[in-house]
Amino acid sequence: MKRNILAFIAVMLTVCIGAQQSQAQLKRFSIGPYVEAGFPTGDFSNSHKPGFGVGLGADVKLVAGLTAVGSxxxxxxxxxxxxxxxxxxxxxxxxxxxxxxxxxxxLYVKAEGGTVNFTGDYNNGTGALFAPGIGIRLLGLDVEGKYEAWFKDGTHGFWGLKAGYNF
Known part of the structure; x- marks a missing residue:
């Protein structure tokens, strides 16, 4: 877990440094908090109730219409x-x-991948994730509908609704 967080921090620092150099022209980098709700599907819905989450997301505009995102x-x-x-x-x-x-x-479409670290008594360890989604972003407000699947000892999937604000 610490390696994942350290890798994410290293990527974000690299992005921040690159974004600072381009700030004079346009705002190409943004960061902000988000909240999300998840509604389990499949076998995951048999064992778990709907859930919630919080986090920090960031993005960097690459070329016209394409943006790198992370959270x-x-x-x-x-x-x-x-x-x-x-x-x-x-x-x-x-x-x-x-x-x-x-x-x-x-209106945008998004595809994310990464790692997921299960903590506590349920399925302890690290797995992979994939999360396609579609959303709207108006000024700093970002609202997204998505499906997210976690892969570790089977698939743990859920439909989610995510809302955040980027500065």
């Missing part, structure tokens, strides 16, 4: 009790990197 956060899904089986709550730290492409002025 690190925390997600929590409370475990269910089913047939006298108590499922442990999922506490997860996702680290995502990806690309966003602007289709028309405020």
């Amino acid at each position: 690190v956060g925390f997600m929590y899904f409370k475990g269910k009790t089913d047939n006298n089986i108590n499922y442990a709550s999922a506490k997860v730290i996702p680290v995502r990197l990806g690309l966003r492409y602007t289709l028309v002025s405020i």
Whole structure:
């Protein structure tokens, strides 16, 4: 987990340094907090209730319409009790990197990949993630609908709604 966070910080510092050099022309770098809600699907919905998360996201404009994005956060899904089986709550730290492409002025599509670190008693360890999404961004407000899948000992997927503000 520490390697993932350190790698993310190193990438973000590199991006910040590059973005500072181009600040004189246009605002090419933004960073800000986000909140998200997740609604489990498949087997994950049998063992866990809807969850929520918080985090910090950043982006850097590359070329017309294309933006590099990244985020690190925390997600929590409370475990269910089913047939006298108590499922442990999922506490997860996702680290995502990806690309966003602007289709028309405020509408975009996005694809992210990365790592997910399961903490606590549920499925402890590190896995991979993939998260395609579609959203709108108006000024600093960013609202996205997505599907996110975590791959470790099976697939843990959920539909999500993410809202954030970038400075």
